[in-house]
Amino acid sequence: MGTLAKKAALAAGAVAAVLGVTWIAIGEDWRSLISNPPSDTNVLFWEQEQRDTGFRMLDKLPMLVKTSKIERSRDPRALPDGEPLDLGFDLDTYFKDNRIASVVILHNGKVRTEKYGLGFEADERWTSFSVAKSVTSTLVGAAIEDGYIESLDAPITDSITDLKGSAYEGVSVRQLLTMTSGVDWNEDYEDPNSDVAQFNLHTPEDPDMPVIVSYMKTLGRDAPAGERWLYSTGETNLIGILVTEATGKSLADYLSEKIWSVYGMEADATWLLGTDGQEISGCCIQATTRDFARFGQFILDGAMVDGERIVPDEWLGLATTKQADIGFPGAGYGYQWWTLDDGAFQARGIFGQGIFIDPERNLVIASNSSWSSALGARGGERDAREAFYKAVRDAVDREAGR
Numbered sequence: 001m002g003t004l005a006k007k008a009a010l011a012a013g014a015v016a017a018v019l020g021v022t023w024i025a026i027g028e029d030w031r032s033l034i035s036n037p038p039s040d041t042n043v044l045f046w047e048q049e050q051r052d053t054g055f056r057m058l059d060k061l062p063m064l065v066k067t068s069k070i071e072r073s074r075d076p077r078a079l080p081d082g083e084p085l086d087l088g089f090d091l092d093t094y095f096k097d098n099r100i101a102s103v104v105i106l107h108n109g110k111v112r113t114e115k116y117g118l119g120f121e122a123d124e125r126w127t128s129f130s131v132a133k134s135v136t137s138t139l140v141g142a143a144i145e146d147g148y149i150e151s152l153d154a155p156i157t158d159s160i161t162d163l164k165g166s167a168y169e170g171v172s173v174r175q176l177l178t179m180t181s182g183v184d185w186n187e188d189y190e191d192p193n194s195d196v197a198q199f200n201l202h203t204p205e206d207p208d209m210p211v212i213v214s215y216m217k218t219l220g221r222d223a224p225a226g227e228r229w230l231y232s233t234g235e236t237n238l239i240g241i242l243v244t245e246a247t248g249k250s251l252a253d254y255l256s257e258k259i260w261s262v263y264g265m266e267a268d269a270t271w272l273l274g275t276d277g278q279e280i281s282g283c284c285i286q287a288t289t290r291d292f293a294r295f296g297q298f299i300l301d302g303a304m305v306d307g308e309r310i311v312p313d314e315w316l317g318l319a320t321t322k323q324a325d326i327g328f329p330g331a332g333y334g335y336q337w338w339t340l341d342d343g344a345f346q347a348r349g350i351f352g353q354g355i356f357i358d359p360e361r362n363l364v365i366a367s368n369s370s371w372s373s374a375l376g377a378r379g380g381e382r383d384a385r386e387a388f389y390k391a392v393r394d395a396v397d398r399e400a401g402r
Contacts, residue, residue, distance in 0.1 A: 029057055029119070038064060043127075044189050044197055044350075044374065051351065051370045052118050056101070058127045059270040059286045067270035067286065068252035068279060070260050077264025077294060082110030087395050091115060094388060098352070098381045099370045101126055102289040106297055106364040107396060116289075118370060125269065125286040126368040129349030132271070133236045135295065136281040137177060137319055137336035138303065139243050139251065141311030142258045148246040152177065159242050162206075162213050167221040173242065175225055176235045177335040178324040182223040183216075185232040189350060189374035195219075196233050200274050211276045212237040229324040229333060233282035236336060237274075240281020251279040262305045263298050265291040283349075289366050296347075296355040296364035320345040320357075350374040352381055356389050361396045365389060 038050050041064055046054055059067040085105060091113070094100065101120040105113040116122060128135075143149045149159075152174035157164045159173070171181045186194040195215075204214035216234050223230075240251055247254050252271045260269060269291065272284035298304075299320075303311045315335075322332025322339045332339045339345045344358040352369025369381065376382035 029053060029124075042192075042197060045192065048370070048372065052099070055351070055368070055370055056120050056124050056126050058272070058284065059125065066273040066277070068250055068273055070252045070269040070271060070285070070287075071256040072266060072268045073261045073264045075264060076266035079106070079290060079294070080110050082107060082112045085112035085392070085395050086398075087113070087391055088398075089391060094384065098376075098379075098384045099372065100352070101368040101370060103365065103367045104289050104293040105392060106293050106366075108362050109297060113392075114290075120368070122290060123267070123288065125267070125288055126353070127272075127349075128285045128287065128292070128347075129283055129351060129353050130233065130236075131292070131347040131349040131353050131355055132281065132283050132285045133233075133336040134299075134347035134355070135255065135285060136236055136240055136243070136251070138299070138311065139254055139258065140173075140177065140239060140335070141303070141315040141319065142254070143243050143246050144315070145309070145311050146247070149173070149242070156238065156242065159245060160213060160238065162209050163217060163238075166217040167219055168216065168238075171225050173239075176239055176242075177319075178229070178333060179232050179235055180226050180229050180324050181232075181235060182221055182225045182227060182230075183232070183235075184220050184222040185230060185234055187231050187233060199234055199237070200280065204276075210241055210278050211274050212278070212280075213241060229326050236282030237280060239336075240279055243281070244278065251281055258310050259295070259298060259305070260291075263294065265294055267291055289368055292355055292368075293364055293366035296357050296366055300357050300359060300362070300364055352376055352385065354385070358393060361393060363393065363396060365392055 038046055038054055043054065058065060085107065095115065095117040099118065101118045102116045103113060104111065120126060140149065153172050156168055156171050156173055156176055167183045175181045187196045188194040189196060191197065199212060199215045202211055202215040204211055212234060216238060243254065244251060267288045269285055269287035271279045274280050303309055303316060319335035320337045320339060321334055323335065324333040326333050330341045334345065337345045338348055343360055346357065347355040351374055352371040354367050356365040371381040372379035
């Protein structure tokens with residue numbers, strides 16, 4: 001081998017060695033993501049391997065999405081360990097069969113079960129999807145308590161004046177919270193032409209108008225306001241605009257001020273931004289599972305910070321009980337919370353994210369997943385989660401001798 005060839009070989013070997021070290025150093029998450037890069041800018045249409053990694057990497061992909069920071073507490077609230085809860089079934093099998101990334105069960109404020117899967121770890125963040133809706137609802141309550149919002153029965157057009165002349169004329173803030181506006185909306189997660197897939201791609205005619213407001217102005221009316229329930233992420237996004245305009249603060253800053261930093265969340269979180277730089281309030285807070293569990297405990301304990309309730313006294317009683325009939329026996333919809341007639345309620349996000357709260361049993365279950373479909377119907381994951389919730393409640397009842 002000639003001198004030039006030897007130098008080239010040595011250089012190639014050095015580059016290979018550096019790349020090899022870098023490949024190892026970047027960590028498992030990045031290696032997985034590079035091996036299975038997102039095939040679509042819309043997370044609804046990612047493949048399974050992309051979801052498994054991407055859901056815990058969403059706020060690390062600035063080429064795809066932008067986020068705002070939710071500041072953590074400097075004095076994290078402890079989550080003391082309790083005795084392991086005897087669930088009466090194989091948790092490993094449940095995780096494997098249903099692509100579960102994490103579960104944290106709090107009972108009487110103590111961690112009774114904590115487990116992670118899919119390579120996800122306790123100090124990492126996972127995206128919430130529509131669990132964020134219940135957080136946004138709580139910020140509405142805080143804004144009322146702080147005097148920024150006067151009445152739930154006021155027309156939304158009083159606050160978001162750009163909606164005047166649209167199908168939202170005559171729709172109240174309360175009807176947005178309960179998704180009973182009567183305005184048409186398509187929430188089909190598998191249809192690339194649905195409203196939920198298209199709203200963030202919209203270009204406003206007025207560049208000063210929030211994207212979601214401009215998009216929602218184009219929708220027609222499907223029913224009289226207050227007469228039917230229809231699940232609409234777009235309406236939660238309007239609620240976020242209401243809070244932002246009323247408070248003069250970003251949702252991330254207001255969430256940190258009212259809850260995240262003062263209740264004792266241990267890690268910074270992030271909130272997904274739309275193309276206009278506004279938080280997408282119907283989706284996508286990235287946080288640790290332990291902090292999602294803390295949020296559930298915060299709600300369970302009455303939304304109190306240092307002995308002071310941050311929402312009106314009657315807020316949680318209304319927000320977490322049936323305000324709208326969803327056509328399913330024993331269940332309903334409150335103010336952006338899914339409700340059960342037995343008193344339990346939950347925040348739910350597509351692909352298996354959730355915070356389940358059972359006041360009677362002093363129980364919180366926070367979980368994250370990467371289901372095989374958005375609603376978990378085809379693969380049976382949704383039914384398996386309902387069975388899991390029941391098994392946890394039954395285990396608590398057995399301990400109590402009920």
